[in-house]
Amino acid sequence: MESPRSHPRSAAPAPSELRPDDPTQVGRYRIEARIGEGGMGAVYLGRDPGGQVVAVKVVRPDLAGNRMFLARFHDEAAHAERVASFCTAQVLEHGEDLGLAYLVTEYIEGPSLLDHVTAIGPLSPGMLHGVAVGVAAALVAIHSAGLVHRDLKPSNVLLSISGPRVIDFGIARALDAASSHTRTGQVVGTPGWFAPEQITTQNITPAVDVFAWSCLVAFAATGRNPFGQGSFELMAARAVHAEPELGSLPEPLSRLVRSALLKDPEQRPGARDLLLGLVGGAGEADVSHTLGASWTTPPIPRPDVTSRDPGAAQAQPQARAQVPAPPPPRPQPQPQPQPQPHQRTAPANELPPPAPMPVAERHRQAPNQGTMPSHEIAPHPVTVPQQPPDRRRTALAAGAAVLVVAAIAAAGAYFLTRPDDNGGKADTGSTAKAATGFPTGPMLVRIDTEPGWPKECHADIGTYKPGDAAPATLVGGPACDTLPERSPDHKYIAFSRSVDGATSAQVVNADGSGRHKVADIAGGRVTWSPDGTRLAYMGGSGGTRQIYTVTLANGTVTRLTGDDSAKDDPMWSSTGRIVFWSRKDGAEQIYTLDPDHPAKPWVRVTRDGVRSVDPEWSPDGSKIAYTRGPSAASGIWVMNADGSGGHALTSGDAHDMDPGWSRDGRWICYVRGPVGTPEIHAVRADGTGDRVVTPPGKVLGHPSWS
Template identity: 65%
Template sequence: MDATSLGELRPDDPSRIGRYRIEAKIGEGGMGAVYLGRDTDGRAVAVKVVRAELAGDRTFLARFHDEAANAQRVASFCTAQVLEHGEDLGLAYMVTEYIDGPSLLQHVSANGALSPGMLHGVAVGVAAALVAIHSAGLVHRDLKPSNVLLSISGPRVIDFGIARALDMASSHTRTGQVVGTPGWIAPEQITTQQVTPAVDVFAWGCLVAFAASGRNPFGQGSFQIMAARAVHADPEIGDLPPSLTGLVQASLRKDPAQRPSARELLLALVGGSGEAAVTTELGEMWTAPPGAPAAAPEATRAADPSATSQDVPAPVPAPRPQPQPQQPQPQPEPRTEPAYERRTDPPTAREFPAPAVRGRSRRGVFAASGAAVLLVAGVVAGAVYLNGRDSHGARNAAAGAAAFPTAPMFVRVDTAPGWPTTCNADIGVYRPGDASARTLVSGPTCDILPERSPDGRRVAFTRIDRRSGEAWVVNADGSGARKVTGIVRGTRVTWSPDGSRLAYVGEKDGVRQIFAVAVDGGPATQLTTDDSLKDDPMWSSTGKLVFWSKAETRDEQIYTMDPNRPGGPYTRLTGGDGRAVDPEWSPDGSKIAFVRGPADRSDIWVMRSDGSGAYAVTSGAARDMDPAWSPDGRWLLYVRGAVTDPVIHAVRATGTGDRLVTPAGRVFGHPNWS
């Protein structure tokens, strides 16, 4: 928002919107106009006012306010923070902080390609902004040079969270119309496939290549020509520095599943060399562009500098799960034996190819250590957290830091010591902060591993004795307990997405296999047929099963399969770093939490549904196990300590805010958030 390009107000422009006095017009686009405004305290803001005809579309209006509310969860590090949204004078509007400085498009058009320091700063800053945006469950969808502002403190990304509203407008978006800008949109947007965060990574690659050369990597031309090139042609990325070449090439892959995530881009760029890596990179290499102010204006700071606690954030709307669909995997020809496909390298290594050489190809490997993952994993939930502080040095309580849920959880309640040698376990309901749990299922039996049904009305659990196990179901109020089927002793059961079936581990010809059976009775369907040891099936909301198996390695590894195709193929997600067990799908099916490491000192990890982007959310010498997601997918419960004396902890899915949940002196296990 370059102050030199501000326009005078016309008679038909508003003089006030909501509580903001309008002073000048910043620009105008397909969705509406953007104005420079001031609040009652004199602070400069940018006010985006939606065109009147769009504001009359109820579908668009509902989506606009919904997406604006979601965008408010994105903290202000490397973004222009969304402050509020509303309606006034029959017009819908959204207010963001005002960033004083030219856009990347303006700067490159006027001055040519960026200097090496500024180029690296743009690459780092935009990647950091995408991590914040994606961590809040949003996809920008229209990232381009005009949506990156070059402020005194570094690049800032604007206009996130509103392209989807235009895409959903019922009467102003034609069927098949692509929302985005030619030259910056990904192939899957052009072919109208489902949009995921990978489209922003593609745009990041285009944007960095443009900043380095002044040219779009797919050239110039009509929308049809640019679209065809994006889908079919190889990009021309020019002479990028070696540190960026492989990353840009990887981000511009046609297959979205093969692109790195924004988090992986950021790890590669800053290297995890210190806890203030991102801020240091920008501070040492960034040079204020021409047109930027001589000192950082108040408007470029976080919108809420008075926030004082990362762990007690201001109330925010419950997040709407953002689907990150699993990309279709190539299926091998049918085989009599189950087929296995290894999907990833060890979770701490990602490949980024070097530029192609005529007649042959070279590949470069970026390896991020687990420590580096933890250092830069703080760049999540909308801010770069440095020992609980954001990049401005103030403790950040912005909406990106998820508040701890107060929803009750189902637990195993040990009524007497002795587990696991002697089992004295009931199924209970525990609400964080209470002194004790409420018993749901009690008696002389050993009842463990509660699993909530998708609609929350029932709970499945495992009942065991010295020789056998059974799958039981009970209503959420404790009534109607009944046996469903026999299972392998000590294993868990899991609900199908529609709540009509249970998957479990049983024995067939002396081999553990995964079966599915209708909750109301009927014959079981055998889903696996190989002779490997396997356990811990978990059904996702999208219909896939995840489980661990020793099919290909000495150690347990995690696999997925389509339960509608009994016998396989199975897709292997982990490998190379020892044991991986206890997989748990996130509520939206986009991520899997799991346990990695030896049984006596394991940690909780999270990866995407295709096995990529794995990182640790706990670490240390303690034994961490049994992860379980919160209903909003932003927290994880887990059990820490010896199996004889466990305690339940909770940690954000970003690895921050770890806390003890269960009261002292009470032994609970097998948590499952209701």
């Protein structure tokens, strides 16, 4: 075939001028133009103070209040920072600017694979082999960091001068979390590129990316999707039941592509197997050698390239400048205090990234089949509600949104100590020096009105906003009120009340009004089901306590356990499982169970025999914070939901206990010190920025942020 430069290439719309409600400054980056818009928000062309061109990605406002989305994003961003930047894009920084969350990525110049094939046709043998190798190498890096792309497709592969670069991974999972309670049974992905198990709602594993890799390689070789074209339903049916049409592929590509398209995910090769089959080695040097020998410079790179669905109408070719000229300047906003970016440097003793985490019992979101730009941040375009312009033009809308992206930082990237950090030691000075991203909302707390806890309890339920002089009481009186927990919709609060030796689960409105008893319990905390219709609690008397649930609407009680082991601290996750500790196998260890199928065996998630109690799910249900170690010398630990990746957040030498996650999953509050006079602390989920948040002269306990 002829050299790509001898062919005209389709031209995509140039970066457009900013709209009235677009930002003109995000953090330290000047925003010059809008690159594109998709399902999660907008992508902008920006420049740093030194003039470097970057892509600035911002998420649409209506996701800002979704706890599942926020927590999933931050979790995925932490994993993405560990992805090697070889054959991927690099994340430069992320932060928040007066309510506007953003992420800045390296700007990759070059057309997408979709644009190139749509405009020019199938790749030459050398470029085809280079794409197969480069994308497989990117998947090795992505999977090694515990991520699954979930939406690998030609528009997410950019053909740069140095080789193919994979972008926009980690996004579908965040969007799936955002919609899991509102779009049950739907699919996140793009028709023609998703695997059969994404259609049939099986667990998502790295094998879905291997399937998509084979579809992508076949498309690059033939210009056609191996499952053809058609409606969502038709493409889904073909992916599950039909055999692909691959045409003539050279070896070893033909063999690898066919094995990667097997319907059973367990029979497909892994990404490393693909790479070994293509280059005879899985190292960066092997990949670099292959790309250097086979890669043909793609058409002159254009930063204004946008991706189109195959078959979409093509624009006429047009010339381009090396870097897009910005549109006419707009009035700049008044200078604002610059936010501290979320960057990181790894301490010398940092643990390796956790193993890939299984995703169980997940719901799907149906894809949308629209178009999106090469630097897009979402798999599907979604209509974004129009918002009136804000008084500050650097905000998308009032209360706007959290950032989500698919960019990545080089493996071994370092945590940068922020100005408010002090090496992980507690900041005992002032809470006014809040961290970038430090939660601004109030936490629920137990307010001790008289000394004596825990032998004597004189406690109210209230709220406390870190930095305030004192907490605010919501539920007061002579009773012992403890362990407050907000409902998922934040309209109600459940807590435990003890009066004259009898304990009950109580529920009040968020403002403290309307208190009523729900059930008699045996002490301990109560916890809400994900839909807010049930509470789980410890029940029973005179013998071993068991875990029960009660339906709030009709008072129906269901017993979930019946063994003779001591157990406590049930906590319901947003994904539907209940975590708790039990002495079933000796020392206190943490287990999970399915409350809708209580006869199923428990799953033990701690196995080292060290006392582990107080388990708390992260808002998205992907992690568990817990208290580990002997009571007098316990610390706060975090692990993945399956028990992998356990690591300490605190030193474990000062009786740390009772962890609780912030709503965005980025901070954990806990109590430290003597049981009768504890201090509430907060620490980032990466273990940095530990600080005291209890106001002087007050005794507060049982903090709950979420």
